Amino acid sequence: MSESLKKNVLTGVIWQYVQKLGTQAVQFIVSIILARLLCPEDFGTIALLGVFISLSNLLIDSGFGNALIQRKNIDDIDCSSVFYLNIGVSLIIYLIVFLCAPFVASFYKIPQLTILLRVLSLQIIFMAFGCVQQSMLVREMKFNLNFYINITGAICSSITGVCMAYTGFGVWSIVSSQLVGRFCSLIGLWLLVGWRPKVQFSFIRIRELFSYGSKILVGSIIIVLYNNLYNIVIGKRYTAADLGYYNRGQLLPNTIIDAAANSVNGVLFPALSSLQNDKERHKMVIRRSERMISFVVFFLAAMMFALAPNVISLLLGEKWLPAVPFMRIVCITLSISPISVLNQSIQTTLGHSDLFLKTTMWSNIVAIVLIFTGSLVNLYVMVTAGSFAAISTLIITGSYNNRLIGYSAREHISDIAPAIILSSVTAVVVYLVTLSGINNVLTIIIGGMIGMCTYSILAYILKFEAMLFIVENAKAIYKNKLMK
Template sequence: MNNNSVRKQTISGAIWKFCERISGQIISFVVSVILARILMPNDYGLIALVFIFTTLCDKLVVCGFATSLIQKKSADDKDFSSVFYLSFCIAIVLYGLLYVGAPLIADFYDKFDREQLISVIRVLGLGLFIMAFNSVQQAYVSKHMLFKCNFYSSLGGVAVSGIVGIMMAYKGYGVWALVAQNLILTTVSAIILLLAVRWYPKLCFSFGSLKNMFAYGWKIFVSSIIKMLYNDLRSLIIGKFFTPADLAYYNRGQTLPQLVDTNITGTIDSVLFPTYSKLQDDKLAMIVAMRRAVKTSCYVLMPALALMAAVSTPLVSLLLTDKWLPCVPYMQILCFSFMFSPVEMENLQSIKAIGRSDIVLKLEIAKRGIGALLLVISVPFGLLAIASSMLIGNIIAAILNASPNKKLIGYSVGSQFKDILPSLLMSILLYVCVLAITDSLSSMASWIQFSVGICFGISVYVIVSFLFKVESFLYIKNMIFNSKQRL
């Protein structure tokens, strides 16, 4: 496939992926706001704890084979079907372990309602069987860059599950509204994707196929497990040593900035991995694509997070009510923590696409080892220190991930941080200016503080970008202008 064809597929895939995320996340965000206003922090604390265990099992179900299917140049029906049957068998084993182990988990986390925690674990665990099928579907979609199908499945799943969740919350089902929402989301999304893609497992299975893919995929799998355990380690520790409400406040403070990061960086990453895989033999084309991705995603993500941090108090009060205001300090710190995720993720995707899963694993061990050490040191100093340790750890992770690409494709750490420096400096300026404005309006209604802060912040960022002719600003402006001309 030539570079022009890859470029067209990438742009088309990025548009559909962005539409999927934006439309789905808008609905999801509205639903989450409504639910947060109805439900209590303790409900969210319990579901956050259970998600740690079910998400770990989800990762174990996939076992890195989904990434292998995308990376493998000649993956066929035998490969996809073999991965499906293996994943389903793993799901059966893991659900059995979850079911039996639920009382042990409840005994360890003794600050939570024991019987309710056991029941929620056992019911949410049923989603593993859906994940076994959906993970292969998602790999098929990414492999063939059929992101239009993802748009419909994601939108349908979010809409149906949101309606059910809100209705149950209003009727007083508490945490079970969140359980139902999660299970219905994955089920409806899988059904719609099945109808759209029409991929079905065939009656074929090959241990040889799995063995070949596992040689690449196991390192990615172990890396993802290490990353997930590291990310969830904070919640596990908070759930043990602090109250369910504390866990809910911390997770809520993380949710909003993570939502912004997922929609921007996640959209680009999901499209770029298959793109990088197609360009893995053309290092020059890869470095051009990667530089553009890093610069553009940072130019958009950094100010968005800085703006969210600056208006976090009126934002939380306006959307979630004052009962959630304790999450504001964590949100502000974590907004800055996620700013460096494009550097970390784009480098990781290029290394994976080249086929150097061994480097990915080594990086993950080093990054998460350092991050875990920082976390352990921070625990005695409280939740703010725990959040701060994540910020420091993410900066270190970005530097470590960028290091190998100087040798692999000629894109050094210094060059990468030079590329993102304008966006970082402008975002810091934006944060300081908007925070000063919102503080001066603290006596006014939350919606006034929020509206003025948002409008002022966007104006500052655009004006500075225009005056200093920031390259990413000009690139986005030209891309929008050219798109209008084609219409």
């Protein structure tokens, strides 16, 4: 990896992680407050609407955002054409959602969903006005601006949600906070990104971009449907309260693990796209990234798995303890999923969007079968099936990537197995701390410190590449400060 690219990737990862973790930390703190003010049914009701909003946002972008990032050269005609198309599509989608809202409410037997969906879907239009600017930030790797935009939106969203919850608005506090957050982020994009749409439109450019983006779009739709499959099935087959427990159970793992993994993946897409003609360097970057992601993600998952009851009880309160099993299962699933996402980026950055679509379809067909089969037993078996689904996705994507860049199954195992073993040992050590019977605060502090020391010391002794990388960079930063 060249020094300039290495510097851009490292800087980008830091900014992305700070942005993701900062934004989600703000949202997490607010979620804790809201969880104590609202009931599980409120969170379950909003979770039911997530699939419609996520799908709508994907359809607006239609894969053009990734196409603008991946394409070597773009101009104002490309960007303006995508901008106007996004706005037109968003208005059509909002009209469809508006008309279909009563049928959604009837399907789930929750009348209030009609007005909730119609109001919450306004964020679809907000997103359309910022899609191109967001893609340009990622393309140019200006992740520091992304941080300022998203953290501002998160803070405004949080203030709105908490104030409305305290004044008794119930579920509307969650709806309003999401709308305010999206609108503030949009304002930030327009203020900080210099690009403005021109009065230009080209169907030819749209067709060229869509030839790549369409396959990404279909694959992304499948992924969104799969990711929201639990919400759909739990909401229909079980109760809104059950969905609320599941939704809060995945809150902390999503906040921390996804922030770590998506930070790396978000930076790697533009970086790897620049290496699409050099498969050897491409493979080297992917392997190093997989070792780094595994090292961080498996440790975080192990810590949260062991401390789950203490964390839920302390942060959300005793009434949310039924969320503990969900939190532990989700920790396992999320520790695997980021590696699959990284492997899918091999296909997209090399321009094989057709292969991305194929692997996504096959892996999600297997996953859906597993999850629906699990739902026939009980709720916990259904959620556990997601972990096996994540493993199957990793196997399927890995088999195709071996043909693309020669990244074999043996190399995959050698890259992630050490982190799995070490994190398992750490989880056992931390779990023993939880058996001491001390209060939740001390258990989390002592368990966290012992877990971190155990993991770091063993990783350094065993010469884990990721640990040595962290130590070397820490030393370099310290030396630079001394020189100043």
